[in-house]
Amino acid sequence: MEFGPFVKSILILDLEGKRVASKFYSDDWPTNEERRTFEKNVFSMTHMKNARTEAEVTIFKDEIVVYKFIEDLHFYVTGGEEENEVLLATVLEAVLGAIFIVLKKKVNKMEALTHLDLVLLCLDETIDGGIIVDTDAKSIARKATGVSLDPGAEELTIGEALKSARGQVMKALSGFI
């Protein structure tokens, strides 16, 4: 994607900077060792910051890092120096929003690991090989939970299932979407 937006990595780390689930879409870090080092660097630059109400941003070795913390989880979306940081923040909020929905509002390390399948599916539905697939949290969550994509059927299934939760979810979501 010479011109298109390109996401280089999404990191989900815990309070100690350990990987909960991370995806790397760029060749910048071919080995797991380099990936760990990158995570460590990003974490040590940011973990003291307060990024709980608004997404924060920094630049680290020509890499734009947009991040937000929820409970004991640290979420990062990174892109190249030329990337539009507002756009990366949109991707971050999409991932967060979708994970928020599939984890039923309980976003923390234990829940994320217990439902790791859903978390990974959310990432898979947001970014494909660095290219943005979707930035709508609800639609990502819907695809990740594997409910039929037929718009008619969706109203009956996930609509019903989440109806009770939706009011609250949306209220919470409006805080950061």
Next chain:
Amino acid sequence: MAQPLVKKDDDRDEEADYSPFLGIEKGAVLQDARVFNDPQLDARRCSQVITKLLYLLNQGDSFTKVEATEVFFAVTKLFQSKDNGLRRMVYLIIKDLSPSADEVIIVTSSLMKDMNSRTDMYRANAIRVLCRITDGTLLTQIERYLKQAIVDKNPVVASAALVSGIHLLQTTPEIVKRWSNEVQEAVQSRAALVQFHALALLHQIRQNDRLAVSKLVTSLTKGTVRSPLAQCLLIRYTSQVIRETGVNSQTGDRPFYDYLESCLRHKAEMVIFEAAKAITELSNVTTRELTPAITVLQLLLSSSKPVLRFAAVRTLNKVAMTHPMAVTNCNIDMESLISDQNRSIATLAITTLLKTGNESSVDRLMKQITNFMSDIADEFKIVVVEAIRSLCLKFPLKYRSLMNFLSNILREEGGFEYKKAIVDSIVILIRDIPDAKESGLLHLCEFIEDCEFTYLSTQILHFLGNEGPKTSDPSKYIRYIYNRVILENATVRASAVSTLAKFGALVDSLKPRIFILLRRCLFDNDDEVRDRATLYLNSLGDGSVAETDKDVKEFLFGSLDIPLTNMETTLRNYAQNPTEEPFDIDSVPREVKSLPLVEKKAPGKKPTPLGPPPPAPTSASDAYERILSTIPEFANFGKLFKSSVPVELTEAETEYAVNVVKHIFDHHVVFQYNCTNTIPEQLLENVTVIVDASEAEEFSEVGVKPLKSLPYDTPAQTFVAFERPEGVPSVGKFSNTLRFTVKEVDTSTGEAEDDGVEDEYQLEDFEVVAADYILKVGVSNFRNAWESMDPDTERVDEYGLGPRESLVEAVNAVISLLGLQPCEGTETVPNNSRSHTCLLSGVYIGNVKVLVRLSFGMDSSKEVAMKLAVRSDDVNVSEALHEIVASG
């Protein structure tokens, strides 16, 4: 989050240790994977096992080939299950296992079935998985389905196909390009994401076709763009079109500027920012064009969202480099950002202010920065140091307070990179501001008294050796230098010895005392230190107050004008082949290898649009020399002087791709034609290039080396050699025709038919130009090199270059015409500057050193004038360079 959750600390400790994957072991999980083979599949259990496998893969656990294959085969069994959730996990793990080609075949049929399923989720995902793991051959089988999928009524399916298309375009462009009708249709889709993905793919398919991109942009900027993402894409494409078309010379209007400006009023912040950024990056942007973008960015500076503040200040910071005046309106907002919680934002604000500030505000700013420096990370400190350096160069009168600031922070704690940035800055200030020299040198001396970095100590000692002897009182530095000999490690001691010797060689009155110090170094316990001391003691004379011989100075301290990488390769070759002969420094090639060969993109490589460039391939000219030396016909041509960069003789993506490399010898020229056959159904034999040299009178053909066979996609070379008069830089134009015997190949068996047909293929012409006879050889200190050349060889003249777009263009044109190496970074012209001096150096054929000083000036009507001054070892060569410019 909107509702912060109250945490109980005692609860946390227990939780922190708990993880569903606690004590997970690869061996056990692989055992668990056996449930995939059960006749009665338990979907839930299988999903759990896949999750565990995904966890291991995500954590970076590596599976052996056997393990991965086993898991993969087991997973393929799961296609029997009808469970949606499980199928989704199967898709996910197949992508993560990245199966090999023969494994892919096993799942192909299952995935193809899913691609045609009635369940949209199956279709979308099967497309993504299959495209991810497939190779070109399989793609032709599924191409039909993919084309349908692109225009599928379900947007998720269409997006899946389009996104896959974007990836596939990197590996199999010829197939994806056939889908442009469908992609074009998808651009009109009512679904926002489909339009976004289709637009991205369509642009990539057409990106080499300027006209098509321009049409695309024209129609969409007038049409409906349904998502902020697509709008951002369109802004990027628009900028590209603007870049390529330039300003309308009559009206002074820029096409599409109005569109960019209208995007500043879009409702999505992402789009507003993208448009503002695009406007600021327009080449030669005018103040009138900038103003609306700056206004928008200024508003973002006081946004409550850190990301927006950051984006705005980062962009304004860049604008400040070229248009500082345009940014001054934001200074008040910028100053309030110095105390921003986010230190990245604060740093950018500071450095922007440093760029836009005027002389009177320097002191006030420095005060603010001093408080600020203590609480930011080294990375940011470096940025600030660099900004202060440029500020100081801008306001040399303020050097005292800025130099003080630098020396203060030099004494504080900090890592290597940070200290290096400070030292580099002080060195630059010393070089450019004569008044700052003495105080700067003393600051550096004090720093090495307590410096933990060997590299910095040796660099400073070297610099002291060059600059110290030229000061009013050189003796005051000796103490600091000799302290190093007493206190430091061997590396630093050795550099200190060299520095002492330089003082001895350049300051005659100090020589007797330096000799006493050097003699003490003869008892050092390190070989290198003793050797250096001995060398200097023996070559600098007898220790009396007398002038040191010029040759000795040149030998000891003259700069080595051989690129170190070349030296390293030659020495390595020398060491590998034991020989009685002594090493000959003249055998080291002097050409700077700055241009890496254009390499074909490795298939399967993910695009990294913004990553660092790939490491340069091993030196091209070494490889050339090796190839040429294996050809007996060319063995008596002597030493290779220069090889040009490859010149393409065919358009991109034609049947046969040919480029030529020009090898220059003393009496000869050899053309190396690199040929690639891009048709799988053909085998070429007896390939030669017929060269028509009727427009190159001084050249006569002396030999041809045909290429026996050229199979599909295996590049190979054929050569043609010419003789030419010695010493004269003969130029001429050559027309080329590729002649060969073509044989049909059965692609299924790979066997060629016996009978072939003779055929010809017209290639483009190329020229041998004067620059082919000039080697790019840099010099480390241009001024020294220039002054050491005989002024009598200097030839100066002035030339008018006519109207030019910009000075950059004029400078580049002259550099490439002369084929010389730009020195000291003078090839980069600051944006919008009206005058520029460029320093070039090189070696002319016959091993004649050439130095060139170019001064450019541009007047208000964009007319460029140039003054060319040449010095060289041979007056004739100085004149020859003028002839090149006069005739070019």
